[in-house]
Amino acid sequence: MQTDQMVRTFVDFYLARGHREITGTTLIPPPGDPVLFTTSGMHPLTANIEGEPHPLGRRLVDVQRCLRTTDLDEVGDDTHLTTFEMLGTWSFGDYDGPQSLRWGHELLVGRLGLDPGRLHATVHPTDLLAPPVWDELGVPVERTDENWWSNGPTGPCGPDSEIFYWTGDGPPTGTPTTDTRWVEIWNHVTMLYRRGDDGSLTPLDQPSVDTGLGLERLVTILQGGSSVYDTDGFAPWRRHVPPLWPLRETDTRVVCDHLRSAIVVIGDGVTPSNTGRGYVLRRLLRRSLTLLWRDDPARTLGDLPPELLTHTITHFGLPISPSSVREVLLAEEKRFRTLLTRGRQIVSRRLHRTGPLTEADFRDLHDTHGLPRDLVETLLNH
Numbered sequence: 001m002q003t004d005q006m007v008r009t010f011v012d013f014y015l016a017r018g019h020r021e022i023t024g025t026t027l028i029p030p031p032g033d034p035v036l037f038t039t040s041g042m043h044p045l046t047a048n049i050e051g052e053p054h055p056l057g058r059r060l061v062d063v064q065r066c067l068r069t070t071d072l073d074e075v076g077d078d079t080h081l082t083t084f085e086m087l088g089t090w091s092f093g094d095y096d097g098p099q100s101l102r103w104g105h106e107l108l109v110g111r112l113g114l115d116p117g118r119l120h121a122t123v124h125p126t127d128l129l130a131p132p133v134w135d136e137l138g139v140p141v142e143r144t145d146e147n148w149w150s151n152g153p154t155g156p157c158g159p160d161s162e163i164f165y166w167t168g169d170g171p172p173t174g175t176p177t178t179d180t181r182w183v184e185i186w187n188h189v190t191m192l193y194r195r196g197d198d199g200s201l202t203p204l205d206q207p208s209v210d211t212g213l214g215l216e217r218l219v220t221i222l223q224g225g226s227s228v229y230d231t232d233g234f235a236p237w238r239r240h241v242p243p244l245w246p247l248r249e250t251d252t253r254v255v256c257d258h259l260r261s262a263i264v265v266i267g268d269g270v271t272p273s274n275t276g277r278g279y280v281l282r283r284l285l286r287r288s289l290t291l292l293w294r295d296d297p298a299r300t301l302g303d304l305p306p307e308l309l310t311h312t313i314t315h316f317g318l319p320i321s322p323s324s325v326r327e328v329l330l331a332e333e334k335r336f337r338t339l340l341t342r343g344r345q346i347v348s349r350r351l352h353r354t355g356p357l358t359e360a361d362f363r364d365l366h367d368t369h370g371l372p373r374d375l376v377e378t379l380l381n382h
């Protein structure tokens with residue numbers, strides 16, 4: 001099953017159950033949201049979860065692109081991506097968590113054909129409604145304090161029930177918290193409270209249900225691949241990048257992930273800078289360039305095949321031309337190259353004069369010479 005077909009199956013399943021489809025937003029969250037980027041499908045709907053009526057009613061379904069900087073260190077493994085897509089469903093004070101779990105199970109097993117023997121659920125210890133549903137459906141349950149979703153430091157929050165799929169060879173062993181071969185695919189949150197600026201929890205007038213399913217993870221399972229990089233969405237990247245820039249497998253994955261994310265972030269209107277979203281973009285590009293230049297400093301993003309730009313722009317529906325994206329990439333590459341050349345001279349003079357760098361050196365290199373710590377560390381490591 002191709003990604004597009006999988007999305008259609010999901011959306012149609014919920015349309016047939018009274019949901020209305022909304023269009024996902026950009027990666028830039030609404031004003032006042034405490035996060036830098038949209039990290040979950042619920043961000044654009046925070047006000048509705050807190051009680052504001054939505055013009056399309058109380059049941060919604062969508063596909064939302066998300067970006068998580070918290071997962072950056074795990075990118076390159078089989079399951080984490082910086083930018084990924086989340087299939088989401090919402091009940092604003094309408095049906096409850098147990099109904100959401102039953103439909104989720106019906107879709108995964110009855111419609112998409114997942115092996116029910118490979119499912120495992122986790123729940124928050126305070127959630128007394130989810131365990132009987134999982135028991136009835138024959139899905140084993142683990143209770144853990146981690147099953148609490150919150151929208152950043154403030155905003156709606158509540159207990160969640162996560163659905164995991166066994167990706168190991170042979171029969172399942174352990175539980176989601178004891179064996180990482182259980183991969184989380186879908187999170188069903190019952191939003192019960194709003195956390196205020198002072199940390200206090202106020203019960204919401206109407207509990208809502210917010211679910212998020214990791215599209216690339218589910219497609220990996222349905223397509224029988226061993227990592228998210230094996231899905232059809234990454235096929236052009238896998239075809240073009242290794243012959244162009246031969247790297248170790250993990251580095252290839254990081255470069256594909258970071259450049260694809262950078263294209264989406266640029267398409268959503270961000271330019272590289274030293275703060276906020278622009279700094280995240282800068283880090284994605286500089287990390288890619290650092291990996292590319294380790295073996296061959298002559299490599300350039302100017303060689304990025306046009307098909308990868310157009311494929312990403314088309315898939316995410318970005319309002320930008322490939323040439324505008326390329327311009328931003330090349331300007332940042334040039335800037336980084338210049339900074340590295342200048343930085344290399346300054347750092348090597350400093351090492352020669354005073355030996356290994358101290359905290360005071362890092363501070364001075366930053367404040368006096370404009371060399372950020374991560375850049376100096378890159379210079380020291382290569």
Ligand code: SER
Pocket residue numbers: 039040041042088149187188189210211212213
């Ligand atoms: N907000 C929840 C999550 O991101 C469910 O969508 O996991």
